[in-house]
Amino acid sequence: MRLVIARCTVDYAGRLTAHLPLGTRLLMLKADGSLLVHADGGSYKPLNWMSPPATLQVDEPDDDQRAAGVVEVWNVTQAKTSDRLIVSIHEVLSDTTHELGTDPGLIKDxxxxxxxxxxxxxxxxxxxxxxxxxxxxxxxxxxxxxxxxxxxxxxxxxxxxxxxxxxxxxxxxxxxxxxxxxxxxxxxxxxxxxxxxxxxxxxxxxxxxxxxxxxxxxxxxxxxxxxxxxx
CATH class of the missing domain: 3.40.1350.10 (Trna Endonuclease; Chain: A, domain 1)
Incomplete structure (x- = not known):
């Protein structure tokens, strides 16, 4: 699992559209291809996400994006629907990767x-x-x-x-x-x-x-x- 804390904007494009303005957020990239965008609040619920199967492509910003302060653009595309989650990163504050291994799953009472x-x-x-x-x-x-x-x-x-x-x-x-x-x-x-x-x-x-x-x-x-x- 890769955990990135960054100042970023987030746009969802597809059957619906949604926009998150510039803010500091946790970007959670999982091994199954999913991406979840979290704020420091809202309990367990992400602000936005892309479910698997999905692919991540990291692009260089264009001139307008670079002028606006963007240093990196993440394009996450859903394989079945072609919906896209676009994360425009302005500053990376932390970037760590952890191998969690296979989870045994939830054991209910x-x-x-x-x-x-x-x-x-x-x-x-x-x-x-x-x-x-x-x-x-x-x-x-x-x-x-x-x-x-x-x-x-x-x-x-x-x-x-x-x-x-x-x-x-x-x-x-x-x-x-x-x-x-x-x-x-x-x-x-x-x-x-x-x-x-x-x-x-x-x-x-x-x-x-x-x-x-x-x-x-x-x-x-x-x-x-x-x-x-x-x-």
Whole structure:
């Protein structure tokens, strides 16, 4: 992984356009070809990014760019869509590279991991006609717990929690923003699934068009029959 702290501007060109004016930012280049642009704030969420597969080309600035103080131009191109992330660097403050090796992946606690396994096996809980694509669906910013298709053939990304709070909704929002950039996947709908969903998280999710699904862990395991309950 290469970490560069630089004064730069950033422009995204493609199906959408976006501009970040001159500022000091962290540029994170990963081995998979992704580039993430971070500020010193905003928690884990990048200001902008390019997902893999992507290629980086470093160019010399033209006369106008050089006159504006640009010393280097990064052109990051998405292989599937030809979208481009253009980073115009004015000053490099730090440039380091680290070999991280192969990551063992996220190890979830027992209940959360079992919920994922059970929901994958009972994917119809998402709705009649739903089909499982895969568990732990890889993205440049982390694995989506479950990727499925609904009865209309459209993609559904599922984030699973034991207790659903606002952080989980933010995490799913970040996945959806990335996945919906891919024309081979879009539109991708979101489902926030948990044993318990806090009211604030439900409000935020529904405001963002994300469906909430409360899971009955015991019923899914077959240890509790809801039809035989008195209450």
């Amino acid at each position: 027992g209940v959360e991991a079992h919920l994922q396994e059970l929901l994958a096996a009972q994917i119809e809980l998402l709705g009649e006609g739903s089909q499982l694509i895969r568990r732990e669906y890889f993205t440049a910013i982390g694995p989506v717990d479950i990727m499925a298709r609904d009865a209309n053939g459209e993609h559904v990304a599922v984030e699973l929690k034991r207790r659903g709070d606002i952080d989980g909704v933010e995490q799913l929002t970040r996945y959806l923003e990335l996945l919906n950039r891919d024309p081979l996947l879009a539109p991708v709908h979101g489902v926030f699934a948990a044993q318990e969903i806090k009211p604030q998280a439900r409000t935020l999710a529904e405001d963002r068009g994300i469906r909430c699904l409360v899971l009955d862990y015991d019923a899914m395991r077959g240890t509790d029959d809801a039809d035989e309950r008195l209450f």
